[in-house]
Amino acid sequence: MAQFIGRKILRYDEVQSTNDVAREFAEAGEPEGLVISAEYQRAGRGRLGRRWTVPHGTSIQLSVLLRPRLRIAKAQQITQCAGLAVAQTLRTEYDLTPTLKWPNDVLLNGKKCSGILCETSFEDTALAYVILGIGLNVNYTMRDYPDLSHHATTIFDELGHGVNRDELEHALIANLDDYYARWGQGTSFLEEYREALGMLGAAVRVVTPTGVLQGIARDVDADGALILEVDQTSVRLLAGDVSILK
Ligand code: BT5
Numbered sequence: 001m002a003q004f005i006g007r008k009i010l011r012y013d014e015v016q017s018t019n020d021v022a023r024e025f026a027e028a029g030e031p032e033g034l035v036i037s038a039e040y041q042r043a044g045r046g047r048l049g050r051r052w053t054v055p056h057g058t059s060i061q062l063s064v065l066l067r068p069r070l071r072i073a074k075a076q077q078i079t080q081c082a083g084l085a086v087a088q089t090l091r092t093e094y095d096l097t098p099t100l101k102w103p104n105d106v107l108l109n110g111k112k113c114s115g116i117l118c119e120t121s122f123e124d125t126a127l128a129y130v131i132l133g134i135g136l137n138v139n140y141t142m143r144d145y146p147d148l149s150h151h152a153t154t155i156f157d158e159l160g161h162g163v164n165r166d167e168l169e170h171a172l173i174a175n176l177d178d179y180y181a182r183w184g185q186g187t188s189f190l191e192e193y194r195e196a197l198g199m200l201g202a203a204v205r206v207v208t209p210t211g212v213l214q215g216i217a218r219d220v221d222a223d224g225a226l227i228l229e230v231d232q233t234s235v236r237l238l239a240g241d242v243s244i245l246k
Contacts, residue, residue, distance in 0.1 A: 005177040007033040019133040022063035037062040060136040076224025085175040099198030111153035208240040
């Protein structure tokens with residue numbers, strides 16, 4: 001029984017971005033828990049205005065409207081909870097072994113199968129709402145997308161067959177609801193997140209808004225920052241794109 005997330009689910013065939021639709025509902029005063037899902041996004045987006053592209057009717061693309069009862073924004077923790085919920089769903093539904101990649105990816109066999117985009121809105125200094133967007137590649141093959149196939153995968157590619165998307169969406173929403181409810185009650189998922197990260201201790205290259213750094217990924221702190229060891233010095237990063245060096 002859904003406590004918050006999935007109390008109301010609106011399904012669209014085609015939208016610009018499910019995050020935009022959820023935002024319109026948020027601005028109109030919709031309570032938290034609304035899920036917007038779409039078969040196709042004309043302008044699905046990732047971070048920093050990047051594109052999220054998925055063929056029509058193949059995958060899961062959804063956004064959740066959240067109104068966390070916290071004065072301080074801890075949006076990064078919501079991204080972490082969502083990543084853990086996606087990973088949990090892949091494990092329990094299909095026996096897959098996902099890992100997380102800081103800050104917002106879920107990987108299967110080292111390739112991205114899911115991306116998370118958390119967008120926040122403030123009123124004065126208080127958090128008004130969060131739009132949690134999740135894209136999960138399901139019933140298509142990345143072989144048809146050579147631009148992405150080097151770094152990206154789908155459930156179909158990993159299992160060798162398609163899956164029931166309705167059941168997958170149902171399980172994902174239930175897991176999101178469970179993680180969000182426990183997070184709202186004060187549970188910290190930092191330790192679980194650290195364990196799920198497939199990159200702690202690994203040599204990484206991080207493209208940040210201010211430059212490129214190379215070092216060892218040592219930890220993630222309570223605010224969701226990546227602690228990178230560069231030339232025996234700790235560097236704390238709040239944003240960036242990580243490549244794990246082989
Ligand atoms: C993300 O951004 O990974 C966040 C993606 C969030 C998508 C969801 S779908 C529902 C909701 N509505 C939206 O409009 N968005 C959210 P980022 O880490 O910036 O990664 C973007 C990069 O991933 C792109 O620049 C591509 O290189 C790559 N990419 C694009 N489509 C992909 C796909 N289907 N699978 C894997 N990688 C992809």
